Amino acid sequence: xxxxxxxxxxxxxxxxxxxxxxxxxxxxxxxxxxxxxxxxxxxxxxxxxxxxxxxxxxxxxxxxxxxxxxxxxxxxxxxxxxxxxxxxxxxxxxxxxxxxxxxxxxxxxxxxxxxxxxxxxxxxxxxxxxxxxxxxxxxxxxxxxxxxxxxxxxxxxxxxxxxxxxxxxxxxxxxxxxxxxxxxxxxxxxxxxxxxxxxxxxxxxxxxxxxxxxxxxxxxxxxxxxxxxxxxxxxxxxxxxxxxxx
Amino acid sequence: xxxxxxxxxxxxxxxxxxxxxxxxxxxxxxxxxxxxxxxxxxxxxxxxxxxxxxxxxxxxxxxxxxxxxxxxxxxxxxxxxxxxxxxxxxxxxxxxxxxxxxxxxxxxxxxxxxxxxxxxxxxxxxxxxxxxxxxxxxxxxxxxxxx
Numbered sequence: 001x002x003x004x005x006x007x008x009x010x011x012x013x014x015x016x017x018x019x020x021x022x023x024x025x026x027x028x029x030x031x032x033x034x035x036x037x038x039x040x041x042x043x044x045x046x047x048x049x050x051x052x053x054x055x056x057x058x059x060x061x062x063x064x065x066x067x068x069x070x071x072x073x074x075x076x077x078x079x080x081x082x083x084x085x086x087x088x089x090x091x092x093x094x095x096x097x098x099x100x101x102x103x104x105x106x107x108x109x110x111x112x113x114x115x116x117x118x119x120x121x122x123x124x125x126x127x128x129x130x131x132x133x134x135x136x137x138x139x140x141x142x143x144x145x146x147x148x149x150x151x152x153x154x155x156x157x158x159x160x161x162x163x164x165x166x167x168x169x170x171x172x173x174x175x176x177x178x179x180x181x182x183x184x185x186x187x188x189x190x191x192x193x194x195x196x197x198x199x200x201x202x203x204x205x206x207x208x209x210x211x212x213x214x215x216x217x218x219x220x221x222x223x224x225x226x227x228x229x230x231x232x233x234x235x236x237x238x239x240x241x242x243x244x245x246x
Numbered sequence: 247x248x249x250x251x252x253x254x255x256x257x258x259x260x261x262x263x264x265x266x267x268x269x270x271x272x273x274x275x276x277x278x279x280x281x282x283x284x285x286x287x288x289x290x291x292x293x294x295x296x297x298x299x300x301x302x303x304x305x306x307x308x309x310x311x312x313x314x315x316x317x318x319x320x321x322x323x324x325x326x327x328x329x330x331x332x333x334x335x336x337x338x339x340x341x342x343x344x345x346x347x348x349x350x351x352x353x354x355x356x357x358x359x360x361x362x363x364x365x366x367x368x369x370x371x372x373x374x375x376x377x378x379x380x381x382x383x384x385x386x387x388x389x390x391x392x393x
């Protein structure tokens with residue numbers, strides 16, 4: 001297979017013209033060859049702008065209930081309840097829990113970034129993903145335009161996972177600082193600093209366990225954090241926590 | 247995401263199903279995601295597009311489509327609207343503009359509407375061989391232009 005032909009095959013696959021067999025062949029090739037996989041990604045990124053041209057549509061009210069039901073259902077039921085879908089390959093049926101748990105938090109964030117933009121609310125997630133570190137509360141932080149910019153997983157042990165959904169444009173010489181108001185009538189308390197653009201887990205001390213409707217926000221502060229120990233800079237994102245339903 | 251699915255599937259209920267199933271699939275396949283390869287958002291869209299394509303390709307035998315639902319109200323309008331929404335300065339737009347209209351239409355029809363070669367040929371009233379050639383040459387030009 002020459003280079004040229006491969007480029008053409010990748011293009012047609014990304015466009016949606018490849019047959020099922022061809023798509024599987026290319027997918028297998030990506031598995032084996034990271035260079036090919038990277039090339040496919042570049043082609044996808046090239047066309048991704050067209051996805052943005054679709055009419056934004058609001059998601060129906062019962063959407064999350066349906067997702068939750070699907071996640072809770074056994075994989076077999078899933079297939080049956082989706083008569084339009086041909087039986088997926090066996091590999092799709094195998095749920096490897098350990099890696100899924102590791103990835104769960106990140107994917108919770110990603111799933112949210114897609115749908116939360118329409119819903120502007122917090123997701124309900126499936127009981128299949130319960131882990132010892134499951135969040136007590138989840139908050140989606142929105143920027144001034146209402147776009148989700150970060151997801152907060154607040155845990156009972158007072159660790160807080162902050163997942164940024166996009167690279168933030170942090171002003172020069174400043175850092176991102178994460179705040180919460182553990183008491184509605186109390187002052188904001190710093191949970192810690194984020195390296196610019198990096199998601200991380202922060203550990204709060206001497207804080208009560210997070211509760212629903214608790215405020216979380218991220219502000220830009222001078223290097224080293226706010227000098228007053230209260231938010232002083234512009235707000236990057238802000239949101240209120242909800243308790244996930246398990 | 248729902249907009250992308252709706253544009254391809256033309257039916258709100260199918261589009262919702264596709265988005266929902268994509269999310270569930272994303273959960274199940276999360277461990278396969280390799281962030282060094284590409285963005286998470288791109289991955290989600292890829293899963294969604296594949297789901298929609300599967301639904302479309304299986305439509306004949308799996309979905310009872312009312313012909314009225316399939317009445318393609320102005321493919322050209324949909325494609326032009328999409329093209330118009332591309333950022334004026336975006337490389338993809340600039341390069342698509344350099345293509346002959348037929349090649350551009352063929353490429354946009356497959357990416358945006360999920361049409362197969364055969365469907366494009368039917369809609370554009372052109373021989374299948376020509377459509378395949380348009381797509382191939384159009385993609386070649388795009389690669390050259392975008393590289």
